[in-house]
Amino acid sequence: MPDDLLQPPHPGRHRAMLESYGFGLFPVPAYRDATVGEWRMARYGAGPVEGYVSGLVMEPCRHVLHQGRTAWMSTSLMEQESHAFHVHQARGVVVVAGLGMAMYAHAVSLKPEVERVVVVEQAPEVIAVMREAAGLADWAGREKVTILQADALGPELPAQVKAATGGRHADYLYADIWPVCGASEAPAQTAGMVRALGPEAAGWWGQELSFGMWCQDRERAPDEGSLRAYAAETGVPIPVTAGYAAFCRDVIAARLPRRRWPGWSQLWRMAWPARRS
Known part of the structure; x- marks a missing residue:
């Protein structure tokens, strides 16, 4: 694989994140256009996009995964920044709930400290379109990756994952099965997977x-103590570091208003883009 495909996009943003938080961006697959059923991967030209924490940036191009007319996710900086901490934490056996554009599976498969990656994806057409669009067979870490067509919330998940890992427990679980960032059901459903x-x-x-x-x-202030209390309350073993607490603080400042007026939660849900592009 060419060296440029092993480097993270947005090198300046990558360096800034490393300095500020202790983790940065990650390499993405060499995507190509593909269509399977109602799922389609398409490339778009230069345009402004908003990062998860970095504000508005100009990107030379991006790929977007569509289901029919609905855009599900993309290679935009918003996606890359919002996955970054979870890529950084991946080691040993990693279970990923949701294949999406395979960005996360690709990135963690390249890490030498990751031994095995088990991806759980319910939609066979998503698996098929990403095999073609993301060039799965050509990944440098392909031998580590197993893709299960299964329901991440189903009762058979433990047995299916156990068979795929040879009985080993996951060292890191990353859940990404929702079309909306910060979905209200995500904490409880992730806790169920845990x-x-x-x-x-x-x-x-x-x-x-x-x-x-x-x-x-x-x-409460979004600091390390609050993050530990939140993890304990949700039942999800979120790794807590000073750098990650700083990242949370900056995301919150960038994405959430400073005061929540009555009814703001409902308004925020309406205003937040339902599509992940």
């Missing part, structure tokens, strides 16, 4: 926003 699989550590896509709303409801 109870089923017993990982050493875990997290979900958008947990910084969930944590921020929890802090606002309790008028």
Whole structure:
């Protein structure tokens, strides 16, 4: 694989995140356009996009995964920044709930400290379109990756994952099965996966926003102590570091208003883009 495909995009943002938080961005697959059933991967030209924490940036291009006319996710900086901590935490046996665009599975498979990656994806057409669009067979870490067509919330998940890992428990579980960042059901559903699989550590896509709303409801500062209390209350073993607490603080400042007026939660849900592009 060419060296440029092993480097994270947005090198300046990558360096800034490393300096500020202790973790940065990650390499993404060499995508190509593909269509399977109602799922389609398409490339778009240059345009402005908003990062998860970095504000508005210009990107030279991006790929977007569509289901029919609905955009589910993309390679935008928002996606990359919101996955970054979970890529950083991956080691040993990693279980990923939701294949999506395979960005996360690709990134963690390249890490030498990751031994095995088990991806749980319910939709066979998503698996098929990403095999073609993300060039799965050509990944440098392909031999580590197993893709299970299964329901991440189903009762058969523990047995299916156990068979795929040879009986080993997950060292890290990353859940990314929701179309909305910070989905209200994400903490409880991730906690259910944690109870089923017993990982050493875990997290979900958008947990910084969930944590921020929890802090606002309790008028707590989004610091390390609050993050530990939140993890204990949700039942998800979120790794807590000073750098990650700083990242949460900055995401919350960038994405959530400073005060939550009555009814704001409902308004925020309406205003937040339902599509992940």
